[in-house]
Amino acid sequence: MNQTTTSPVPAKLGATSRSNAWLIEPAVIFCGFALFVCYVTWRALYDWQYIEWGPYLSPFFSPKLIFPGWQWSPAILLLWEPAAFRATCYYFRKAYYRALFLDPPACAVGHLGGHKYTGENRFPLILQNVHRYFLYLALTVLALLWVDAFVACSYRGHIRIGVGTVVLTVNCLLLSFYTCGCHALRHLVGGRLKCFSCSTAAHGQFKIWQCVTRLNERHALWAWTSLGTVAFADFYVRMLAAGVWTDISLLQL
Ligand code: FES
Structure with missing residues (x-):
């Protein structure tokens, strides 16, 4: 079936009756x-020497990869995954199609790219369907960040909670809300079930699906707040590592 349709919005960029x-x-x-x-x-690429301080590891450089002879930023080996996960995210797709491609910039507003609209059924946008595979990797990365947050609770053989521990933990929480509210995860946990009450297992799946759905309803919120916290968590560790800031201890046992 030919998916090409005629767009109802004006062809001239920015033209609208809104x-x-x-x-x-x-x-x-x-x-x-x-x-x-x-x-x-x-x-x-330019400031990657400050990646950790004490028990804190920047989320941009986790897990800590060390290969003999590797002289470049370890972020090159790591950041492609969250970048691909976010670039193929259903919410972010809508956001950057509008804000960057202006195709269209908003509903019922004239756009770039003419009247032909083929959706995501053809190359290259059909590649966005790999999102579910990046979700599996993102869940693995998230588990590693939680390990970092737990490691950040101890320092030199003592239990220690510092401001940095809180920053890393809040970041993990918001990343969890974002990742666990993923549309692909929602389909994975409950989308294929035809009956939610036909078995105990199906009922359990229904409960999980409800949780994912609740997070999914605020997916845009979690997308942006987690983007902010991951940048701030990195910046916080960077400032400690550079000796500009001092980590305040909140609890030490
Ligand atoms: S749809 Fe946004 S993370 Fe999957």
């Missing part, structure tokens, strides 16, 4: 993307 401030959302999203990409690029 009278509300539709431009604000794509503009804010564009600024958010630009800020994050600039920061990550700077940290990953």
Whole structure:
């Protein structure tokens, strides 16, 4: 079946009969993307000597990979996975199709790219369907970040909770909300079931599906807050490692 359809929106970029401030959302999203990409690029490629302090390891450089002879930033080996996971995320796809590709910049607003719309049924956008495989990797990365958060609770043989422990833990929590609210995960845990009450196992799956659905309802919120906390967690560890900030101890046993 030919999926090509005629778009109902005006062909001229920005043309619309909408009278509300539709431009604000794509503009804010564009600024958010630009800020994050600039920061990550700077940290990953130019400022990667500050990756850990005491028991804290920056989430950009976790797990800590050391290969003899490797002289470049370890982030090159790590960051492709979260980047691919977020780039293929259903929410972020909508966000950057609008804010970066202007195709369209908002609902019922004239867009770039003419009237032909083929959805994600053809190359290259059909490749977005690999998202579910990046989800499996993202769950593994998330488990490793939780291990880092637990490791951050001890220092030199003592239990110690510092501000950094809180920062890393909050980051893991928000990343968990984001990852566990994934549309692909929602389908994985309950999307294929035809009957939720036909067996105990199916009922258990239904409960999990409900939890994922609750997180999924706020997926955009978790997407942006986790993007902010992961950058801040890295920045916090970086500032400690560079000797600019001092970690305040909240509890020591
Ligand atoms: S849809 Fe957003 S993380 Fe899967």
